[in-house]
Amino acid sequence: MVAGLNLKLAGIQQNGEYAMYRPASAPIEMPVTERIAHAGETLFLEGDPCDYVYELREGIARGVNFMASGERQISAFFFSGDQIGLPLGDRYRYTAEAVTELRYVLHSRSGWNEAFLRNCRDGGQFLQSIGAEQDPIFRRGIVIGRHGLLVRICAFLMVMIDRLPSDGENFVFPLTQSDIAAYLATTPESVCRGFRQLREMGALATPKRDRLRILDREIIESIASGADHWGI
Incomplete structure (x- = not known):
């Protein structure tokens, strides 16, 4: 670990686990009907009226912004x-x-607002939901602000893997190279080279297209922290 590196400022807890701080969403206690969206389906569009709040129960979603040029940037990933x-x-x-x-x-906007006001009167835990939605967007700024693509890839992995589902030995990793590239503001080819380098270093393995196995977490943590002894 680099001496004097302000990991707390970077949102990283110095507890040996290298976990990112993440406020938890407060559950919404209202009658609801569970729905299903298939991979690739759009839940809502940027700029549309904010009429509903979406509470994720299972699966992964991405937050996307489109530039005037048509460029697609992923600002956050969201989980159950x-x-x-x-x-x-x-x-x-x-x-x-x-x-x-x-x-x-x-949850309707009016219903969420009413639940929010009730919760504020009862202690304000609902405020954590706002922090939980904003936190992944804040973390992306930290990740892409790192110097060097491999450092950014490792920082990305460290903020993601503890939220990914696991089948025991491997993490379920359904994110495509295009998605990772859109998140890291780089190209899919660069992401491919970065993951290949981490495999060659013995840090991880990809036994299947949608599976990720962490072989040496310390290597990934060290690179993510900016340690200079890796020569990157």
């Missing part, structure tokens, strides 16, 4: 337990798409 599309304004601030099949429930 997250609430997205919170009514912080009149319109959605990003497009939400299903990465995998999603199970989710919808």
Whole structure:
């Protein structure tokens, strides 16, 4: 670990696990009907009226912004337990798409606001839901601000893997190289080279297209922290 590196400023807990700080969403206690979205399906569009809050029950979603040039940037990934599309304004601030099949429930804007006000009177834990939606976007700024692509890839892995489902030996890793590239503001080819380098270093393996096995977490942590002894 680099001496004097302010990991707390980077949102990283110095507890040996290299986990990112993440506020938990407060559950919404309202009658709901569970819905399903298939991979690639759009939940809501950036700029549309913010009429509903989406509470994810299972699966992975991505938050996407489109530039005037048509360039697609992924600003965040969201997981089971997250609430997205919170009514912080009149319109959605990003497009939400299903990465995998999603199970989710919808809460009307008015119902969410009423639940929020009730919760604030009872202690304010609902405020954590706002932090939980904003946190992945904040973390992306930290990740892509790192110097060097391999450092950014390792930082990305460290903020992702503890939220990924596992089949015991491997993490379920349905993210494509194009998605990772859109998140890291690079190219799929560069992502491919970075993962190949990590495999050659013995840090990870990809036994299947959608599986990721961490072989040496310390290597990934060390590179993510910016340690200079890797020569990158």
